[in-house]
Each structure stands twice: as structure tokens, then as C-alpha cells.
Amino acid sequence: MEFELSEEHRMLKELVHRFVRDELMPLEADVLAREAAGRGLGIGEAERKRIDAVSKKLGLWGLDAPTDIGGADLPHVALVGVNEEMGRSITPYTLPPDSPNLRMLMATVSERQREAYLAPYVRGETISAIGISEPGAGSDPAGMITRAERDGDDWLLNGRKIWISRAADADFTIVMAVTDKQKRARGGISAFLVDKGTPGFNVLRRIAMIGGAATYEVALEDCRVEGWKLLGTEGNGFAPMQLRLGTRRLEMAAWSIGMAQRALDMICEFAPQRVTFGEPLSQRQAIQWWVADAATQIHAARLMTYDCAWKLDKGRDVRLEISMIKAFATEMAWTVVDRAMQTFGAMGMTKELPLQLMASKVRTMRIYDGPTEVHKWVVARNLLGAKR
Numbered sequence: 001m002e003f004e005l006s007e008e009h010r011m012l013k014e015l016v017h018r019f020v021r022d023e024l025m026p027l028e029a030d031v032l033a034r035e036a037a038g039r040g041l042g043i044g045e046a047e048r049k050r051i052d053a054v055s056k057k058l059g060l061w062g063l064d065a066p067t068d069i070g071g072a073d074l075p076h077v078a079l080v081g082v083n084e085e086m087g088r089s090i091t092p093y094t095l096p097p098d099s100p101n102l103r104m105l106m107a108t109v110s111e112r113q114r115e116a117y118l119a120p121y122v123r124g125e126t127i128s129a130i131g132i133s134e135p136g137a138g139s140d141p142a143g144m145i146t147r148a149e150r151d152g153d154d155w156l157l158n159g160r161k162i163w164i165s166r167a168a169d170a171d172f173t174i175v176m177a178v179t180d181k182q183k184r185a186r187g188g189i190s191a192f193l194v195d196k197g198t199p200g201f202n203v204l205r206r207i208a209m210i211g212g213a214a215t216y217e218v219a220l221e222d223c224r225v226e227g228w229k230l231l232g233t234e235g236n237g238f239a240p241m242q243l244r245l246g247t248r249r250l251e252m253a254a255w256s257i258g259m260a261q262r263a264l265d266m267i268c269e270f271a272p273q274r275v276t277f278g279e280p281l282s283q284r285q286a287i288q289w290w291v292a293d294a295a296t297q298i299h300a301a302r303l304m305t306y307d308c309a310w311k312l313d314k315g316r317d318v319r320l321e322i323s324m325i326k327a328f329a330t331e332m333a334w335t336v337v338d339r340a341m342q343t344f345g346a347m348g349m350t351k352e353l354p355l356q357l358m359a360s361k362v363r364t365m366r367i368y369d370g371p372t373e374v375h376k377w378v379v380a381r382n383l384l385g386a387k388r
Contacts, residue, residue, distance in 0.1 A: 003303075005081055009074075013081035015058060023054055024089040028354055031091050034212075036351040041092055041212030051093055052124070060095050065102060065122040069114075076247075076309035080254045084302075087258025090357040096124035099251060101174060104130075104244035108191065108232035117172060117193060129170035131161035131218060132241065138163070139374045141176065141241065142185035146220060148177035148192060155192060155230065157200070157223040163368065167216035168203050171196050175220065176241055179234055191237035193229040200224060211360025246322045248369050250312070253305045253325040256333035256365065257298060259358050263333075263340035264294045266355070271343060287343060294336045301329040320382055323375035331372055333362045 005013065027043055035041050043051075055061065064079055065071025079099065086095070105118045120126045137143035146159025157177055167173060173194045180188030194201050200223030207215045232240055268291060271282040281287050308321040337358045341348035348355055366372050 003306075005077070009078040009081060012063075012074075012078060013085060016060065016082050016085040019055060019058060019060065020085050020089050023051055024091040024093055027091045028089065032351055032354065032357065035357065039212075040214065041357070043091060043093070048093070052096070055095055056124070061124055062097065062122045063095065064099055065097065066106065069119045069122050071122055075313040076250060077306060077313055080250070080305055080309045083251050083254035084258040084261075087255030088262045090354045090361070097121045097126075098128065100244045100248040101128045101130055103247045104174065104191075104240045105231075107243055108240045110228070112228055113193065113231065126171040127166055127169055129164050129166045129173040130244065131164050131167070131173055131175045133163045134160055135162050135217075139370055142189075142238075144176060144178060144189070146175070146177045147181075148179050148190060148225075151224070153227040155225045155227065157192060157194070157220040157225060159220050160217065161220070162217045163207070163215045164218055165215055167218055168206065173201070173218075174231060176237055177220075183235060185238050187235040187238075189238045189241070190234050191231035191240065192225045193231055194223065194225055198223055198225070209364060211357050211364070213360070213364065242319075245369055246312075246318070249322050249326040250305065250309060252365050252369065253301065253308075253329035256329035256362060257302050257305065259362060260294065260298050260301075260333040260336040263337045263355065263358060264291065264298065267291060267294070267340050267343050281343065290339045290343070294339065297332045297336070301325070301332050304328060320379060323370070323378040326370060327372045327375040327379075330362055330365045334359075334366060337362055 004010070027047060030047075031041070031043060034043075059072070060082075062069075062071035063074045063082060064076075065073065067073045082095070086093075102118075102121065105113075105121065109118050117126075121128060131146075132141050132144070134144050134146060137145065144159075146157065146161065148155045148157050150156075157175060159177065161175065164173070173196075175192045175194050176189060177192060178184060178188055179190040182188065200221045202219045202221060204217045204219050207217060209215060231237065267287070271287050271291075272280050274281045276284075304321070304325050308318050308325050311318045311321060337355060341355050341359065344353065344355065347353060350356070370378075
């Protein structure tokens with residue numbers, strides 16, 4: 001059993017480490033100031049274009065995209081290392097294209113959709129979003145009621161979607177809808193490609209989230225979608241959607257590891273310098289145990305995440321492991337970041353350190369793409385079912 005990345009993938013991880021250190025971390029002061037001033041979480045357009053140019057020149061675009069349309073077709077194991085490094089910075093930046101939607105497209109597109117949607121997406125020319133959750137169906141997508149009905153060769157979509165990232169800016173949104181009310185998740189949910197500006201696709205509101213982030217609510221009102229924009233086959237949208245969710249959860253576990261590692265590094269740098277009651281904080285047993293626990297839990301999360309990615313690359317069923325790492329890694333990062341904030345005292349409560357944005361990010365990750373409690377239920381249900 002091999003516990004180290006291949007030389008190629010290790011070099012990629014180191015390249016991303018330098019990219020984060022040299023390009024993203026220097027922007028954090030501006031990101032913090034922007035969020036503290038109430039202007040949201042983000043970077044300026046000029047900075048984004050500059051970072052895009054740098055990351056593209058370094059060959060960091062399309063890392064898991066097909067080689068025949070300009071990607072590198074890297075395995076999930078390599079991407080764990082990439083995303084761990086990306087998770088170390090609070091500067092909001094995604095290496096194009098966003099992997100979860102990419103994976104869903106790769107698994108489902110027709111030849112026409114490949115040219116119209118997948119290829120431009122891989123080249124970084126378009127932005128995508130996905131509409132799964134609804135006001136009454138969040139963690140249980142099988143409960144969605146947004147419907148798609150045939151109208152000649154086209155489809156008419158009606159319903160509500162919520163918590164959609166980038167909905168106002170996306171060039172296209174993958175919308176999940178019920179096409180068979182009887183079958184639902186067992187052959188009755190389909191996916192559709194809805195272009196920006198399509199009549200009936202109405203962005204109702206921007207929803208401010210903690211940490212300066214935002215999502216959107218969308219109403220679909222007789223939204224007409226051409227027949228060829230059905231993604232995959234009718235009724236078979238649930239499995240590709242789960243593929244997409246699994247990819248995001250694997251990313252989130254890796255981000256959590258990177259975030260927790262940075263928080264631990266901050267504790268280890270600060271604690272020996274901060275003197276209280278005549279002794280450095282690093283001499284206090286509470287701090288020492290926090291450091292030991294954090295290092296142990298980060299190590300465990302890292303091994304679990306690489307194990308899951310390796311199994312996924314081998315084509316194994318990793319639904320159980322996906323739920324395990326999503327719950328374990330995000331909860332681990334929440335604890336480590338919280339203890340880092342406690343170590344820094346009042347300074348840890350300010351908007352001058354990255355810890356508060358790290359805390360906000362990991363707090364939302366404990367909810368989206370399945371709350372911790374749901375993933376624990378999934379694990380328990382499977383194990384108890386197996387015993388029966």
C-alpha cells in the first residue's frame with residue numbers, strides 16, 4: 001500500500017502551494033478589508049484577470065478535464081493535493097473549471113453539448129451553476145417538486161430553486177427537475193442546461209450568507225428549454241447529480257485539511273511568542289493538547305481523504321467513504337479553527353486575521369452538500385442495514 005503521491009502529483013501539489021503563497025495569500029489583506037467594509041467576499045476584476053493569467057500559464061486549468069479538449073485528465077488523488085493547498089487561503093478563487101459541474105458534464109454530454117458547453121467550460125470561457133435545492137427540499141433532493149414537462153420537442157420547467165451559487169453570473173445553469181412524479185429519484189429526475197437570459201429563468205434575490213458570501217433564489221416560470229439541452233437521458237439525472245455532489249464533498253474534505261493545517265500553523269507560530277502570567281502560551285497544557293489533537297485529526301482526515309480518492313479512481317463505490325470524510329473533515333476543521341481563534345484571544349475575534357473567514361467558510365461547509373447529521377445518518381443506515 002502506497003502512502004505517498006507519485007513524483008508528478010507531488011510536484012503539482014508543490015506548484016499549487018507556491019501559487020497560493022505567492023498569488024493568493026498576498027491578496028488576503030484586501031479580501032479582509034473588503035468583507036469588513038460590507039462589500040462581500042471577493043477580489044477585484046483586474047486581480048482576477050491577473051490571477052487567471054498566472055494560473056493558466058502555470059498549467060493549472062482543466063486539471064481533471066479530458067485531454068482531447070485541453071485538459072490534463074488527472075485522477076482524484078492528484079486533486080486532493082491541489083485542493084488541500086487551495087484550502088489554505090481565504091482569497092476566493094477557483095482554478096477553472098469548477099470540478100463538480102465539470103464531472104457531471106463529462107459523464108452526460110452528447111456530442112453537440114460537448115462542443116456547445118463542455119469545451120468552452122474547460123477552456124475557462126464560461127461560468128456554470130447548478131440548481132438542486134428547493135425551499136422545501138434541501139438535504140433530500142429526492143423530495144424536489146420542480147417539474148419539467150414536454151412541449152413538442154422542447155421542455156417547460158416550472159418551480160423554485162434556492163441556495164444557488166453564481167446564479168446571477170453563470171452563463172448556464174444545470175437545473176434538476178422531476179420528469180416522472182411516480183419514479184422520482186428512481187428514474188424520474190432529469191437534468192437540463194438552461195442558458196443565461198432564457199425567458200422564465202428569473203433570479204429572484206441575492207441571499208447574503210455569513211462571511212460575505214452569497215447565494216441566489218431562482219423561479220422557473222414556463223422556462224422553455226430546447227430538447228437537445230436535456231443533459232444525459234430522461235429520468236437518469238439523479239446518478240450524475242450524485243457524481244457531482246461526491247466530487248464537491250471530496251473537494252470540501254481537502255479544503256478542510258488545508259484550512260485546518262494553516263490554523264494549526266498559526267497556533268504553532270503564535271503560542272511561543274505570546275506570554276501570559278510569565279509563561280509562553282506554548283507551555284500551557286491546554287494549548288499543547290489542542291496542537292496534538294489538531295495534528296492527529298488532520299493526519300487522520302488526510303489519510304481518509306486520499307483513501308477515498310484512490311478508491312474512486314479505481315472505480316469503487318465510495319458513497320460510504322464520501323459521507324465519512326465530508327462529516328469528519330469539516331467538523332475537524334471547525335474545531336481546529338475555533339481553537340486557533342481561542343488561542344489568539346481578542347485578536348482572534350477581529351476581522352484583521354483570516355481566522356474569522358475560515359470559520360465562516362467551514363461553518364457553511366458543515367451544512368451545504370449535506371449537513372453533518374445527514375452524512376452520519378447515511379453511514380449508520382448503511383452499516384446497520386448490512387447487519388440486518
